[in-house]
Each structure stands twice: as C-alpha cells, then as structure tokens.
Amino acid sequence: MSARTLLHQADITRALTRIAHEVLESNRGSAGLVLLGIPTRGVLLASRLGRILADIDPDFDPASVGSIDVTMYRDDLSRKPTRAPAPTSVPPGGIDGTTVVLVDDVLYSGRTIRAALDAISDLGRPRAVRLAVLVDRGHRELPIRADFVGKNLPSAQHERIFVHLAELDGDDSVSIDSLSTNPASTDPASTAQVDAAAGSTTHGRARP
Amino acid sequence: MRHLLSTRDLSRDEAIHVLDVAENMADVATREVKKLPTLRGRTVVNLFFEDSTRTRISFEAAAKRLSADVINFSAKGSSVSKGESLKDTAQTLEAMGADGVVLRHPASGAPHVLAESGWIDAAIVNAGDGTHEHPTQALLDAFTIRRRLHGGTQRSSDGAAAHGTARGRDLDGVSVVIVGDILHSRVARSNVWLLTTLGAAVTLVAPPTLVPIGIDTWPVDVCFSLDEAIDTVRPDVVMMLRIQAERMSAAFFPNTREYGRVWGLDDARTARLAPDSMVMHPGPMNRGLEISAAAADSARSTVLEQVANGVSVRMAVLYLLLAGQGEGL
C-alpha cells in the first residue's frame, strides 16, 4: 500500500484551531452553541474542538458537546451488512433554539450529513445547523456544503482517504491511497476510510 | 444468523451486541419523537397461531418505532386446517412480500421449520414456540438485569442523557433463580441458555414433576425448595414463572394452595431477599399464587421495566435482522 500523508499532527491542530475561530466569529460568540460529533471520529474531533473553543472563549460551556448517531437514518442500510449503531448524547439543555455545529472527519457524498440532519430534526428544533469537517474531498451526491473546512483535498473517486486520530489510532494524520485493487489489505478496524465504491464514509466496522 | 430462533444459537458476543443495540433503542424511547426511519418500506408480519396480546403489541410497537409496515395475522381460529396452515400461510406471506415474520406457534420448532422450509424468504423471529423457546423474552430479561446492575441511559428532567456502564457488559457473577414450571416453560429454556452464556449462574427451582428429564445435562443447578434456594444461593435475581392452572388437573401438583405455599414468592420469602435483589416475572402474573401482590409491586419488582425493555430489545432484533443486507445478527 502506498499511502501519502497529506496532513500531519500540527496541520490538524492548526486546522481545528482555525475552525474554532471561524465558528465563534460566525456565531458572534459562543452563546447557544452546541457541537455534535458524528461517530466515530467526528465525536473525537468535536470534543477537541470543544476544548479549543473553551480555551479561546471562557464563556463556552464544555458540556455543550455531544454526539449524534446517524446509523438509523442512513439511506444505504439495506445495501450493506448491518451496522452497529453508536450512542447519541445530547447536551443537558437539549438543542431547541441552539446553533448546532455538526462535526465529521471527511465530507464526501453528503449522505451522512443528510442522515444527520434527519436525526437532528427528531431530537429538537435548532435555530441553525452548521457543518464543520476536517477534510472535504469533493464528489458530493447531494446539495450539501460545509460551513467550516479544515482542508480541501480534491481526490479521485478510486482513491481512499484515511483519517487517523491519536485517541483511537495512536497518531494524528490524514493520508491518501490510490490503491484500489485489494481493499481487504487495509485494516478497517484501525482506520477511518472513505469507501470510494459505495460513496459513503465508513468508520471502522465494529464487527468484522 | 438470518433468523432469531433460539438463544441457544447466540454466542456471548452476539448476545451482548443485541443488548447494546437495544440500549440505543431504549434511548429513542425517551425522546420526544419516538420513531426512527430505519425500516421504512420493510414489512413485518406478526404471525400468531396462539393468543398473546402482550407479545404481539410489543413487537408491533417495536416494528412501528422503526417505521416498518406491520401486518398482524392471527391464525388462531381461522379456517385453515391444522397441519397445512403453516405452509400455506407462509407461502401467502411470501407472495405478499414480507421481509420479516414474527412467529408465535403452539408447536415446538415451528420457527425452525419455517426458517428451513424454503416456503418463505423472510427473516424469522421466534416469538414463542410451544414449550421450546422464547428468545426475545430472555433477551429483555437479560437487558433488564444488566440495566439494573450497571445502569442504562439515565435522563434527567431537563432532557440530558447520561450513559450508564451497561454497554458491552456481560452478566458474570450474577446469580439467578428461576422458579416454576420449568418443564413447560419456553421462557425458562431461553433464559437458561442466554443467562449462562452471558456468565450468570442459574438455579432452577420447581416441584420435581415440573423438571424435565435430563436436566443434569443443562448448565444449571436444580433445587426443589425455594426456601433453600433463597438461603443458599442468595440470588441477585428471582424470576417467577407463571403457573398454568391446567397443570394441576394433570396431577403435576395437588392444588394451587400447596403450590403457592411451597413454591410461591410470598411476603416472608420476599423479605428474606437481599435489599438490592430483583424480582422478575414475564407476565401475566397470578398474584397470590406464584407471586404475592407485595412482591409484584415492590421496588425489587422489574415487571414494568421488563415490558418497556421488551420494546427496545425487539427493536434491536428487528433492526439487526432486517436493516442490513440480510446477514442478520
């Protein structure tokens, strides 16, 4: 496998710090701000983002970071083996009237975000929903756009993008791999990978 | 596994996976919108050859919360002749495009036969077959025990969710006493396999007439005295089974008074249980026979939790069998 590393740890930290500033700027402060990470790595990114926000703006409430599982809302459930859903956890005050910032690692087809929007509407009625992603690799299949992007990485559909985060994978990196002959040779349990063929983000299958 | 036919077939990991998914489903039940779009366009048939309103509405609620279309088919008392009815009905449901069939049947093994017959392609969920198994009841019992011990999702008044530590846990070290008509109980059988698979120690308590031949090959202890079981096992869980009046006429025991006196969970026995122990019953209860009213309504009783958890567990089972490409649990 010939993976090229595109972002290193410092790049990722810089990108998240910039996104934190942009979020505060667009929200005119941290009032009514809720971060919801999309499992698995979106949850880790949301909690990192929450810590950075709290450092920048002491008014930011660290408890307003949660997670939202979108498995039950996906439109490709019947085309794939059954996925194991992850917990959803919403900040104590709920999301009604708040500005929800969805956080995910890679934006690709947009279908995950579509599912997340449906999931949010079953949890409450936010004032606004924004989207922050570490990487936007293009190839959208739905009219969805990120508000805050760490890095735009134009890629070909046959390429795979791997996001590693230290909490789960031991290191921080974003890499690209154009090998597509034998996907089984990668280790799906330790990497977040973008499945080019199915056009959706797969976050390390819980069950082999 | 494409079907859920018995808990005997479940490995520890598979069982824990079902219970973990059920935790997610339980979270949904606490939301304002108690519905998921997950099984939109899928058809679930509740095929009941035996009356059981409780089990049927539990499966119905589970399927509807997952947005499946639900068809209730009660075959009892219909004109289809015995024997041919299962095959004919299955082929009819296949023609109607059923994706899942929840089957309750008086004949042991009927779900196995349906799953292997080739009459129908749908995923089969055993909702109780004769005196064989009732796997979703055991799963909801295990779920209830695990939540009581380790905590599920707690939601405070302002809607905040705090996740307990139940996820991923088994039942290692938990002692369970199951009391009653073991011979005819599908609930007992499913619980024996599932609870022991999850690591619990199970003791069966019954009159000798209601213990199956060959019980020594089961992974359980057997005791003929409830008093002795309470005092020696010091159970974390006492599960009372419903006693059927017709067993008396078949001379399994002299009368209900004697049964209640020896094998019923009366107030005195309840008082001897550890304060944090659980009293379970699959329902419907014969208050005053196998369980006293005080025991049924005490803080130890999990009876209503079992009902609520039944929907979550059945949602998990339907999700795992029907949402994916068809490889199931």
Added chain:
Amino acid sequence: MSAHEHDYVIRGASLVDGERTDIRIADGRIAELGTALSAAGATAIDADGLLALPGLVDLHVHLREPGFEQSETVLTGTRAAAAGGFTAVFAMANTSPVADTAGVVEQVEALGRRAGYATVRPIGAVSVGLAGERLAELGAMATSRAGVRVFSDDGHCVSDALLMRRALEYVKSFDGVIAQHAQEPRLTIGASMNESALSGELGIPGWPAVAEESIIARDVLLAEHVGSRLHICHVSTAGSVEVLRWAKARGIDVTAEVTPHHLLLTEDLVAGYDARYKVNPPLRSSEDVLALRAGLADGTIDIVATDHAPHPAEAKDCEWGAAAFGMVGLESALSVVQAAVVDSGQLDWADVARVLSYTPARIGRLSGHGVPLAVGAPANLALYDPTASRPFDVSRLAGKGTNSPYLDRTLPGSVRATFHRGYPTVLNATPLAEETVSASAEHADRAAGTRGTE
C-alpha cells in the same frame, strides 16, 4: 408358445452360505441348482457377484387400503415391497374400515393376489375398531379365505390387561399370535419423541422407554400365565431387550421384532424438527441402538420388520407437532440392515435370511415363504448386490410415500431382482409394470390350479 416361456436361469449367484450356483426356475419352483445349467428356452439372468436371498417376509407393514388410498394402496405398497426384495408382507389392521371382520381381511388378501407383487397376509384387529374394548371376530378372520394368524391393534396398545389376557387365550384355538404395540398410553400422552435430555431441550413431550418396557413386562407374564404365544412389535429400547432376554430365558413363548430405522437412526436427528424423523415408537439413544443390534445378533430379538408407514407429503411437510408418525421402509430395509448389522460383522447373510425371511414366516404361520433356496422350494427369492454404496434417493422408492428418513443418506447395497412365485416382480433394480406382474400372477394362479387338479 414355448413351454419354457416362463422359465428363468439365474447365472452365478451366491447363496447365503457363500456357495456359488445357477438357479433354474420353472413352474413357480426352484427346478434346479448347480453350475453351468442349460438356459435353453429360458430367460437367462446374469447374477455374477449377486447374493441370492430367500424372498423376504415383512411381518409389519401398513398398506393403507381400504380407506387411506392417498397414502398407499395394496398395489403400490406391495410394489414397494418387491423393490425391497420382499415376497410376502403382513398388512396391519388400521385401515378404514378397520380390518376387524372377515370381509375386510378377505378384501385385502384378494387385492394383494390380484396385484401380484407379493403375497399379502392381512393382520386382524384384536379389538373392534381398534378401540381396545371388545374382542374383534378373531375366529371368523382366522377361518376366512385370508387365513389370519396374526392379530394386532398396532398404532394402539392393547392396554387393558384383561382384554390382552383374553386375546392371548382366545387365539390359541387356531394357533394365532397377538402382536402387541407396547405403549402405555397414559405415560405417552402427547408424546412425539424419546424422553431424554434432548426432548427437554427441544420442548417436545417425551415418550419414555418405561412406557414400552412396562407393557412388555406385563405381557410376557400374561403370556406365561395363560401359556400363549406373544409377539412384540417394533422393540425400541435397551430395557425392552433386557425384559425379553429374561422372558426367553424363562421359557416364555415370546418373539420380537425391531425395525431397520431403530437399528440405524438415533434421536439426535430430531434436533432440526424435521418431521421425517417423527415415528412411533420414537428414535432412541445410541445406547438403545447398540442394545437392539446386540439383541438381534444374539437372538433375543427374532426378526426385522419394517413398520412401513407411508403418508402423503403434506402430512410431513409441516411443523413437528402436526406431522404424522411413521416412515416408509420396505425399499430401504435390506440396505439399512446391511449398514447397521452386516457390515459391522454382527450378522452374516444366513442370519439376514433368518431374521428377514425364515422366522417372520414362521411367526406368521405363512407357508410357501421363508424357506431356504433348495430344489422344489417355491421360487420366492431376491437378488441383492451388497457392494454398491450410493445415496438413497426417491428413484429407489416404489410406493406412494416419499417419507423416507434415508433420502440423501448413503446406503450400501441394492436389490437387483425379485421373484415371487416363480415370476419376476423386479428386474434390473426396477419393479416391472403392474400389468405385467398381474398377468404373471394370474398365469401362476392358473398353473397352480391346473397342477392342483392333476
């Protein structure tokens, strides 16, 4: 028309004692044995490597006619018998109407004679309507043209001890025998498999061994007390073998049969709820199977009988609880016996001739069958190839029922040809057409009649 048109010369067959011989069949009898017999004018049959067995006799089959012709008829049931190498069968009485009068048994006997595939000897019911209350007209059936000697309520146990005693006593006057279906009814209410750890696990009501053994124990003592002849149908448990061994040692006049399926199959097969394995008495444990094989080998069990029980497909294509009891067994019997007790060395082929031909004919007081192949003996015989081992499939079934537990199971051996009263009913392992066989039977009857007047 040649005088030898109906003659056959079988070339190079082995007898059960291993001797290799040609067999000439003429006028319904074995006309000649020896090597290099002349086949002039006769039809020659190459039997190189084949075993020549005396025509098999089955003391326990269900032919279903009259009343249940959708399951089997006398014609189709005897065709299945011929396919299995049988030349005589005893047809159980649980037809509709029940074979409890001379009229019914004569009808069954006549249907068998007309079809011609095998000699049919009806079994009479012990009690009126198999109800277990009043004795049927045993004497009338015994003196009818059907010449009934075996009486049984098979399917039901004669559980009333007094009725059993009376029946045992009554049949002494015409040398009859009561064949008991040993099943204590109160111990087996709703039961449909062996009572064991497995039945407890599967949630299927169990049929305990003691329900069989207690009836056998009672009946051997009754037979001893009244000095009568008793036969026990389909013995299925190790305990029953013990009781029988004790009774025989005591000198009680009891005989017993075991089915091929109880010699080969065990209750484990029920675990998948496949109704093909639902049978009464039920399949038992492997310990029981071993005890039955040993009992057959040491003579405690006298014979093998199939309990051939055909059912329409829908009676088995359903859930376990709703399915009918029973298996077809005529076509597979010899192969199963070979697999269970011959290949293991417990029985040799001479023993097979004893348990599947000589002794059942003797118990049923059937003449003309169950005699060693010798010059002058009636030409009832089967040619069997014990070498070929292959999957048993529906093409081997010649009756109406397809409820065989052996489908897709590999079994040794195959019946290549069967001769009944000197004419072939099976050639090239295929039953002959019913018109051919009934014409042969008619010819044999005429020839016998002619000889009779000479």
